[in-house]
Structure formats: structure tokens, C-alpha cells
Amino acid sequence: MPDKRTVTNTRLGRREAAVIMLAAVAWYLPGIWWGLPVDAEPLYRALWGVDELGPSGALNAIRVLLGGEVYPSPQYPLAHYFVQAVFVWPYHLAMRVADNVGFAAQTDSLATLVLLHRFPSVLMAAGTATAAAAFIRRVTGSVAGSWFAAVAVATIGPLAYYARTSNVDAGALFWSMLALAVAVAALQDGLTARRAVWLGLCAAASIATKDQQYAFLVGIGAVVAVAHFRRAPASARWRAPLVGLGVSSAAYLVLSGAVLLPRWFGGHLAFIREGGASGVPEPLLELIGTYAASPATLVGYSRVAADSGALLATAVGLPMLALALLGGVHLWRTSRPLLALMVIPVLALGAGVIVPVRFVLPRFLLPVDLIVCLLASFGLAEGLRHARWRRLAQTMAAVALAWTTLRSGDLAWQMHRDSRQPAAAWLEAQLQVGDTLGYYGARRKLPTLRRDIVVIPAPDQYLPDEVYGPEGPISPAPAFLIVIPQRESELVHEWNLPAEVFDQLVAGTRGYQQVYAHQTRALFSRPMGLAPAVNPPVRIFARDDVAARLPGPRILTLPDPVRSAAAPLP
Helix, strand or coil: CCCCCCCCCCCCCHHHHHHHHHHHHHHHCCCCCCCCCCCCCHHHCCCCCCCCCCCCHHHHHHHHHCCCCCCCCCCCCCHHHHHHHHHHHHHHHHHHHHHCCCCCCCCCCHHHHHHHHHHHHHHHHHHHHHHHHHHHHHHHCCHHHHHHHHHHHHCCHHHHHHCCCCCCHHHHHHHHHHHHHHHHHHHHHCCCHHHHHHHHHHHHHHHCCCCCHHHHHHHHHHHHHHHHHHHCCHHHCCHHHHHHHHHHHHHHHHHCCCCCCHHHHHHHHHHHHHCCCCCCCHHHHHHHCCCCCCCCCHHHHHHHHHHHHHHHHHHHCHHHHHHHHHHHHHHHHHCHHHHHHHHHHHHHHHHHHHHHHCCCCHHHHHHHHHHHHHHHHHHHHHHHCCHHHHHHHHHHHHHHHHHHHHHHHHHHHHHHCCCHHHHHHHHHHHCCCCCEEEECCCHHHCCCCCCCCEEEECCCCCCHHHHHCCCCCCCCCCCEEEECCCCCCCCCCCCCCCHHHHHHHHHCCCCEEEEEEECCCCCCCCCCCCCCCCCCCEEEEEEHHHHHCCCCCCEECCCCCCCCCCCCCC
């Protein structure tokens, strides 16, 4: 809590808030155009980013409410679609108005639609950094601590990625940060009915944006409720909690789509209940890298814990974790309710989300990354108040921010210069009429190519019926094959490309020669722990007869991978 002898103002000024907000927006904007689709090609509606809502999510969500038939994906609740609609629909309506006032027929630009779906993420990520600064200023009164919190949160590795995409993750974190801000006010000054309403609204918006936030918000609510019941008089003990619970429930039912689209919401519940692992053999789950990929054993849970620790260290860095530990020790000595507000939601997230799914991704840990940055800010604020610790605190803070800023800045560079851009230029220079390009896994990750280039699934993949359909591959031997690992589990090549086939392609013993192997250079190679879809290594193989007539030079800047043992079919 603030030291009243040294603190005169515990509120973040409007000018400071505006500066932090604008600086964070400017930080996130470079790279927002990563993987934009080609307007003229409907097949490129899918984006490189996994689970993005653009370019049509917000359009379809509102159209369905108005009687349309194209439902949004059941993967997420509707709240973030509504936020995006505020940005997307004015543009869409302007195009429709232009159609009816004598202009030539207007077609929505897919690239513009994607950018409009992504821009709310920019604003909400910047808002999270601003709210974090206000949170620390209120609790500690430290100007340096609050600015440290703003920069630390703005440079969280995974947030630097999701702030530039149309995923729900930046929005969910924003609402969770606002809930934390209301919760700390309730801890300091009591849970009034008004604060309960705001806490309920923020909690509902967060969970209705992304379901997994429920555990984190339940942890926040539990800490606030226990503190309230301990000090509230018996006559006023239940009013505020019941008001907050009622508002939260009503808001969730509306924002999630449960009331507006009950049948769709039933499909959404079925989706999150079944997940992506229903009926899939355990060896294949581990190969793919998805829900339930680790077995429900001590070894499996240990692996999940180790993966979580590694992702956390990658997201915020070891210096930030060390400073957060000092902040936790300080709160243990001075304010255990506030420490509980930092720790209990994290434990709830682990118990309610990560342990049941036995799998972890960088975005799962975004709330934990946020808490680490807040704890580190407490550590800095406390260190600056003591002369003997001031120099150490300043050094640790500088190193921590240097690490996160360098890491997230490097990620922005890799998004700006993704390896698929030069790969597309090289391919288009080499492909001739009649050539086909075979790919492994999902088509969405491919470079943006000319419309006349024929792209087909490559042969020799796992699960061929699901890839090709019952009639098999379109062509047994495409002129070119392209390998682009993009999932967390795909270090060198796609999970459904058998290891022995890949080794033969690299060795040139399968009727193909490696003619292109490149990845954009950066300070940190492929950002696996932050955003594995960004800047993957790209390898292109040409059929022997095609390789012999290639007019252009081969580009082989990547070293050949170590030969891997053939992975048996699960």
C-alpha cells in the first residue's frame, strides 16, 4: 500500500494516461498488416494467424442477429464480435450506401476488413497497459512503478502478437485488467454496490470474450468476497455480492450470445466441451500438439508445468520474474490480501483451465504474464523507497524492460518481414504454366500467390482421407512441394508430414530436390514461445525434372536439419 509519508497523488493523470495509450498504440501498429489477404482471391480469406475472427466474423455475427444465415464460428462467445462490429460495420455500410447512390458496384476490401477487425485489439492491448499503470499508481503511489508497469505490460511477448491480430485474447485480457482495477479498489475501500456492478460487468465481458477467463475471474471474485465478508457488517454483507453476481450473470447471458442466439450458443457449449481432441488417439494428440496432448499422469502434468514455466520465461523474461518475486515478498510482508489478489486468480487459472486440458499455449498464460508484470512493478516501487536497495531495483527494472522490449520489438520485425513474403516472390518467378504446388497441413498458412497458380494438397500425408477426401490426391507428384511448420509442435516440418518422407525430400532421394530454404533473420529465431505462426522456416522442393529447368538461382540459407527417426503412424 502507498507510503503516506512520501505519496501525494495515487491517481494516474489524464495526460499521463493519454501518453501511455498513444505510445502503446504506436508500438503495436507496425506489423498489424501481417499476412493480410488478397482482395481478389476468395481462397485467401483465411489468415496466417490461427483462430482470427477477421475478415468476416463481426459481419456474420450481426447479420445473424438481423436474420442472416451465416453463423459465426462456435469457437468463442460473441462479446468480441460486438466490439469489432463497432469498427467494421460503418465501413461495410458505407460500401453499401455507395452501391445505392450511383457509384460503381463496391466490394468490401478483405484487407481493410481484416485491419478493422484487428484494430480493437490494438486499442484494448494499449488500454491494458494504461489500466496497469493506473493500478500500480493507486496501490503504490509510485510514478516510476506505474510507468514501469505500462511498459512491462505493453511489451509482454504474446500480447505484442495478439495486439496485432483479430483474436479474442487482447480483448479478454483488457477486461480482466479492468476487473483487477475494480477489485483492488474494493479491497482498499470496501465492496460497494457500485463497485460490485462494475466488477460484474468487467468479469462478464471478459468471460464472454474468451471462456477460459472464467477461472481467473472466479479467483478475483473469491478474494474480493472473502475480504468483504470479513469486514462488512452483518446487515450489509450480502447486498453488494448479490448485486454484482446478478449483473454479471445478466451481462454474460447477453454478451455471450446465450440469449440472442440460444441455438448457436448451445453449439458453442458443445464445442468447448468436446474440444479438438474428441476420439483422437493419444499418440496422435502428442504429435499434433493439442488439448490432452500430455497424459493424465504425474509425468504428463510435470511436462505441462515445465512447458508453462518455459513459456512464462519467454513471455516476460527471467529478470522480470526475479523482480516479481521481490514484489511478492514485499506484499507478503505488507498486504496479504493484495498478494492474494495477485496469486489466487493465477492458481485458479491453472486448476480450472491448464490442468484439465493438460496442454498449454502462450495465450493461455497471458493473465499470468500480466500478474508477473504487476508484481514486478510492486518490487520496483518498494525498492525505490529504500536507499540501499534503490540502485539494485533500478538495475533490475532496466534489464527487465530491455529484455521485454527487445523481444517484442523483434517479434514486430518478424511479423513485418515474414519469411513467406520472399518465398512468394521466388515461387512466382519460378512457376510456369501447368506447374502445381503441393502443401502439407492447412492451406491458410501458404504465401499469398497469384490467382493462376494451382495449389493442391501434397501426397504422403497422415490422415489422407481427411486431407484429400475419399478420391485421394488431385495429383500424385506436384511440380513443387512447400513445407511451412506453423504449429507449436512443428519445429522443422508439419506434424502430418511423416519424418521419413521429409528426410528423403531433404536428401533428394524421393524424386525431389531442395531448391529453396529460407527464414528472415532476426535477433531471435522463430518466436516459438510467443507466436509460432510468425516467420516460419520455408522449404521448397522441386520435382527432379522441374529442378533441372529452373531458370533462377536456388536459395538455401537454412542449414539442413538433423535427420530424424521415422515416426510411426499412430
